Amino acid sequence: MVNAFNITSGFNSLESIFKIKEAGATELYGGFLPKELDRKWPIAFNILNRRGEEANFSNWNEFEKAVNQARKYNLPVYATFNGLYIEKQYKSILSLINEISSLKGIKGIIVNDISLLLLLKEQKYKKEIAISTGGTTFNADTVQFYKNLGAKRIILDRQLTIEDIIKIIKADDSLHYEIFGFGGGCFFIDGFCSSFHCTENLNYENKIIETYNTKQMNFGCNLVLKNIIDNTNYYKSKYKLDNNIFIKNFYHCCNLCNFYELKNFKNISLKIVNRKNPRQSFVKVVKLATDKLQKKISKTEYIKYCKKILKENNIFECKGNNCYYT
Amino acid sequence: MKIEKIKFIDNIKFLDKYSKYNHVYLGSEFCEKKIFTLKDLKSIIAKENKQKITLVFPYLTQNYLDKVKKMFEFINLNSNIFCEIVFNDWGLFYYIRNNYPNIKLVLGRLLTKQKTDPISYNIIYSKQAISSLKSNIFVPKKITQETKEYFAQTLINSKIFQKFMIKNNIIRVELDNINWNMKVKLPKQIKASIYYPYVKITTTRHCNFLNMINSNKCKKQCQKHDIKLKKYVVNYDYVIKGNSLNYKNTILPKDEKLKNNCIDRIILND
Numbered sequence: 001m002v003n004a005f006n007i008t009s010g011f012n013s014l015e016s017i018f019k020i021k022e023a024g025a026t027e028l029y030g031g032f033l034p035k036e037l038d039r040k041w042p043i044a045f046n047i048l049n050r051r052g053e054e055a056n057f058s059n060w061n062e063f064e065k066a067v068n069q070a071r072k073y074n075l076p077v078y079a080t081f082n083g084l085y086i087e088k089q090y091k092s093i094l095s096l097i098n099e100i101s102s103l104k105g106i107k108g109i110i111v112n113d114i115s116l117l118l119l120l121k122e123q124k125y126k127k128e129i130a131i132s133t134g135g136t137t138f139n140a141d142t143v144q145f146y147k148n149l150g151a152k153r154i155i156l157d158r159q160l161t162i163e164d165i166i167k168i169i170k171a172d173d174s175l176h177y178e179i180f181g182f183g184g185g186c187f188f189i190d191g192f193c194s195s196f197h198c199t200e201n202l203n204y205e206n207k208i209i210e211t212y213n214t215k216q217m218n219f220g221c222n223l224v225l226k227n228i229i230d231n232t233n234y235y236k237s238k239y240k241l242d243n244n245i246f247i248k249n250f251y252h253c254c255n256l257c258n259f260y261e262l263k264n265f266k267n268i269s270l271k272i273v274n275r276k277n278p279r280q281s282f283v284k285v286v287k288l289a290t291d292k293l294q295k296k297i298s299k300t301e302y303i304k305y306c307k308k309i310l311k312e313n314n315i316f317e318c319k320g321n322n323c324y325y326t
Numbered sequence: 327m328k329i330e331k332i333k334f335i336d337n338i339k340f341l342d343k344y345s346k347y348n349h350v351y352l353g354s355e356f357c358e359k360k361i362f363t364l365k366d367l368k369s370i371i372a373k374e375n376k377q378k379i380t381l382v383f384p385y386l387t388q389n390y391l392d393k394v395k396k397m398f399e400f401i402n403l404n405s406n407i408f409c410e411i412v413f414n415d416w417g418l419f420y421y422i423r424n425n426y427p428n429i430k431l432v433l434g435r436l437l438t439k440q441k442t443d444p445i446s447y448n449i450i451y452s453k454q455a456i457s458s459l460k461s462n463i464f465v466p467k468k469i470t471q472e473t474k475e476y477f478a479q480t481l482i483n484s485k486i487f488q489k490f491m492i493k494n495n496i497i498r499v500e501l502d503n504i505n506w507n508m509k510v511k512l513p514k515q516i517k518a519s520i521y522y523p524y525v526k527i528t529t530t531r532h533c534n535f536l537n538m539i540n541s542n543k544c545k546k547q548c549q550k551h552d553i554k555l556k557k558y559v560v561n562y563d564y565v566i567k568g569n570s571l572n573y574k575n576t577i578l579p580k581d582e583k584l585k586n587n588c589i590d591r592i593i594l595n596d
Contacts (some may be wrong), residue, residue: 039470040470040472040473041470041472041473041476042470042473045449045473047473047476084439084480084481085481085484086475086476086479086480086481086483086484087479087483087484087485088472088475089476090484113481114481114487114490115481115484115486115487115490118486118487118490119486122486135416136385136415136416136436137417138385138386138387138388138391138415138417139386139387139388139391139415139417140388140417141391141416141417141418141420141421142415142416142417142420143417144417144420145416145417145419145420146416148420159530159531159532160387161387164387164388167388168388171388187530187532187535187536188528188529188530188571189385189528189529189530189531192385192436192528192529193527193528193529194439194440194441194442194443194526194527194528195443195527195528195571196441196443196445196446196449220443220445220446220527221528223445223558223559223560224527224555224564224571226558227555227556227558227559227564228536228538228555230558231555231556231558232538234556235538235553235555236538239538239551239553241537241538241539325531325532
């Protein structure tokens with residue numbers, strides 16, 4: 001029986017493609033940023049796309065080779081252009097989109113900047129446009145807004161309940177939807193978050209040191225969360241709060257159980273957030289979970305199975321508190 | 327160009343308290359549970375004090391968007407009072423534009439897409455200190471001019487987006503008072519507002535965790551108090567206000583600088 005779900009994984013090298021395919025991916029997404037653009041707008045700041053350092057290709061030949069290889073494996077590739085841009089950048093971004101889209105293995109691009117969408121519509125862009133989670137799609141009317149701008153695929157926000165997701169998909173089944181399957185937990189709403197992110201790695205005397213300033217931490221959001229965690233007792237006493245579960249609950253990265261409710265839809269891709277060092281195990285557990293849904297199984301049995309495969313694949317021991325949004 | 331000051335209130339019960347303002351903002355930018363009801367709007371119309379009111383809407387899940395849609399017939403009929411709609415959700419924009427083309431729209435702070443995290447300041451101006459980690463000395467890279475320009479601007483400066491705004495009756499954009507230089511250039515049909523003193527950084531639907539509440543049910547914690555975070559690593563005042571994270575920036579640019587950035591309105595959000 002053919003699995004109804006597509007499984008979409010990030011990739012960052014030719015070598016990673018085979019492993020990800022073997023683990024069960026059916027689609028890929030990744031980024032290419034030439035060095036001359038990186039020099040102006042360093043990828044460490046996630047300006048041109050949100051994949052961060054070491055998650056993008058910077059050499060055109062390597063990227064082309066990887067996309068061709070993916071095509072041989074029948075893995076369509078989406079290129080990420082999910083940054084937020086300013087006027088000065090659009091010319092370079094459009095030129096890069098056109099160059100990348102000329103590759104046969106590229107199925108489309110992932111976008112969320114409204115001006116870029118307007119420009120792509122104006123130039124009658126031919127390949128598929130997918131709206132990034134940065135597009136903050138929380139309802140079916142937002143889907144229509146993006147459809148009107150040329151979108152064929154919508155990546156839904158992480159912070160939707162399964163009921164919200166089902167309502168959106170049922171409202172228009174002519175589009176393809178992507179929901180977060182595994183990885184890349186984010187405490188805040190990605191597309192509304194302006195927390196400073198710096199994903200720079202410096203290779204200093206063969207030792208990797210993270211970020212522009214280790215004292216400031218690499219993500220602004222982590223700084224705030226760490227503040228809350230380290231000072232929970234102070235806040236609890238000052239504001240008479242009652243939380244004892246915060247620390248265990250701020251990392252939301254798994255959606256396996258929810259696939260059960262989505263098993264009858266035919267237009268869903270499950271996104272695996274793989275940036276640098278793509279994890280096959282993430283793809284594998286999503287594949288195992290969705291395969292299980294091809295046979296008749298009760299929800300209780302299915303959830304038990306999901307917990308088992310998470311543990312067996314050394315990802316984590318599920319205690320029911322790593323869910324994306326419930 | 328005169329710069330007006332307008333009070334932002336999140337609950338109809340405060341309207342009388344701020345009756346001296348002839349124009350207020352009412353609503354929520356971040357939380358759909360805090361939206362006023364149609365009954366609230368009707369009670370405003372029944373009042374003798376005819377303040378102009380800009381209604382503010384957050385991002386909306388389908389259930390709440392469907393509830394909100396039911397208010398628009400009334401809002402449209404009373405546009406002399408409900409003079410503008412601030413939207414932070416493209417779905418709400420799409421609905422209003424298709425059904426009420428005459429309603430004046432304002433692009434909310436969540437959609438103007440400024441970079442606002444105050445930590446960025448240290449990076450943009452290369453203020454971060456050389457630091458050591460274990461045995462290594464870490465020297466931060468210099469920031470390029472292009473990156474500095476990037477942090478000062480957003481898509482609202484782009485020509486194609488400005489055309490889109492004019493075509494769709496978006497007459498204003500809402501901005502944060504970031505702690506570094508901003509550069510806003512708008513056509514004369516579009517003006518900008520700046521929020522003071524709270525600058526939004528981010529928002530979440532995991533509100534109970536952010537507010538350290540041991541329950542998924544909304545306890546309306548935000549109506550009791552904000553949570554002022556302790557100074558931690560960096561010297562900025564972070565404040566949790568409901569489901570949003572903000573920092574307090576008490577330094578407002580001089581009028582001339584505001585005017586140069588097309589700003590003719592200050593929204594008091596304290």
